[in-house]
Amino acid sequence: MGIEDIFKNFGLNSKQIQVLMASMELGSQPVSTIARKTNLNRTTVYVLLNELAKMGFISKFSKLNVQYFTPASPSDIIGIIKRKKDEYSRYEQELKLILPELQSKFNPYISKSKVNCFEGSVGIKNVIEDILKSRTEIFAYKNVDCWITGQAYEIMKDFDAKRISRKIEMKAVVQDTPDARAYFSDAKNRKFAKIKWIKSAGQKFANEIYIYTNKIAMISFTTGSMFGVIIEADENTQTQKAVFDLAWRAR
Numbered sequence: 001m002g003i004e005d006i007f008k009n010f011g012l013n014s015k016q017i018q019v020l021m022a023s024m025e026l027g028s029q030p031v032s033t034i035a036r037k038t039n040l041n042r043t044t045v046y047v048l049l050n051e052l053a054k055m056g057f058i059s060k061f062s063k064l065n066v067q068y069f070t071p072a073s074p075s076d077i078i079g080i081i082k083r084k085k086d087e088y089s090r091y092e093q094e095l096k097l098i099l100p101e102l103q104s105k106f107n108p109y110i111s112k113s114k115v116n117c118f119e120g121s122v123g124i125k126n127v128i129e130d131i132l133k134s135r136t137e138i139f140a141y142k143n144v145d146c147w148i149t150g151q152a153y154e155i156m157k158d159f160d161a162k163r164i165s166r167k168i169e170m171k172a173v174v175q176d177t178p179d180a181r182a183y184f185s186d187a188k189n190r191k192f193a194k195i196k197w198i199k200s201a202g203q204k205f206a207n208e209i210y211i212y213t214n215k216i217a218m219i220s221f222t223t224g225s226m227f228g229v230i231i232e233a234d235e236n237t238q239t240q241k242a243v244f245d246l247a248w249r250a251r
Contacts, residue, residue, distance in 0.1 A: 010081065012055075015040065019048045020057055023071040030066050056080045113233030120226055121151055127217050127228035128159045134212035138163075138170040139244045143205035144180035152221040164191045173198055173247050175205055196248055211240045 007017045022037040023029070035045040049069045052058040057077065059070045072080065118126050131138065147156045163170060169192050174180050176197040184190050207220040216231045231237075 010084075012052075012057075015044070016048050016052055019045055020052055020071060023049070023052075023058065023069060028061075028068045028070040030068055034069065056083075113231060113236060115232075116230045118228040118230075121155065124152075124155055124219055124221075124226050124228050127219055127230060128155065130215070130230055131210050131212055131217055132159070132162050132166060132168065134168060136213055138168060139211040139241060139248075140170060140172040141205055141209040141244075142172045142180075143175045143177075143208060144183050145175065145177050145204070146207070147221045148179045148183065152226070160189050160193075163193075164188070167192055170194070171244075171248060172196070173244070175200055198247075209240075211237060211244055213237075216240055 003021070004014075004017050007020070008014075012020070018038050019034060019040070022034050026033060026037060031042060031046045031049060034049065035042040038045060040048075049058055049060075053060055053069070057072050057080065059072070061068050061070065118124065147153055171194045173196050174184070176199050180197075184193075184195055207218055210217040210219075214232060214234045214237045216233075216237055217228060218231075219228045220226060
C-alpha cells in the first residue's frame with residue numbers, strides 16, 4: 001500500500017494529500033510557494049492547508065506579516081493517528097451508554113425492500129442467473145405452456161440444466177397441462193425437483209414466480225414483451241414462502 005493510499009484511508013482526499021506531500025518536501029513556506037509546487041490555484045491551496053491544519057497535519061505561524069505553513073513530522077503524524085484512535089474508542093464507549101435509547105427509537109419494520117426490473121430475453125437470463133445463485137431450496141409456481149416453444153423454451157431448458165448441475169432442490173406447483181406433463185415426464189427435467197400438479201379450473205398462471213433465499217422473482221414470457229422482476233425483501237419472502245407451503249400441503 002502506497003503513501004497516498006494510507007492517507008486516503010485516513011480520510012484525506014487527493015488534493016489534500018498533494019498539498020501535504022508538497023509541504024513536507026518544502027518545509028515551512030507561505031501559501032504562494034506551496035501553490036507553485038503543486039500547480040494548484042493559490043486560493044485552493046489556502047483552503048486545503050487550513051483543512052489540513054484542522055486535522056493536525058499542518059501548523060501555522062506568521063513572520064513579517066506573512067503566514068507560513070509547517071507540515072507535521074512523520075512521528076507527529078503517528079501521534080495524530082493514535083489520538084484519533086483514542087478519540088474513536090471514547091466515542092464507542094459513549095455510544096454504548098446511549099445504545100438502549102437508540103434501540104428504543106429504532107423501527108425494525110421500516111421497509112428495506114429492493115426491486116429490480118429486467119426487460120427482454122437478456123433480462124430474463126439475468127433473472128434466471130440470480131435464481132441459480134440460491135443458497136436454499138427454490139419454491140416455484142410454474143406454467144410450462146407459456147414458455148414451451150421458441151426462445152423462451154431454450155432459456156428455461158438451460159435453467160433446468162444449470163439447476164440440476166448445481167444440485168439445487170426445487171419444489172414446484174405446476175399448472176397441469178399436456179405440455180407440462182410431457183416436459184416433466186423426462187426424468188432429467190425432474191431431477192432435484194418435486195412437483196405438485198394443480199388443475200387450471202378455468203384459471204392459469206400468467207407468469208412464473210420463484211421464491212428463493214430472501215427474494216421473489218417474477219418472469220413473464222409474453223411474446224414481444226418478455227420481462228422479469230426481482231424483489232429483495234425478507235418480510236415479503238417469508239410471507240410468500242408461508243403461502244407456498246399452504247399450497248403445497250393442500251390436497
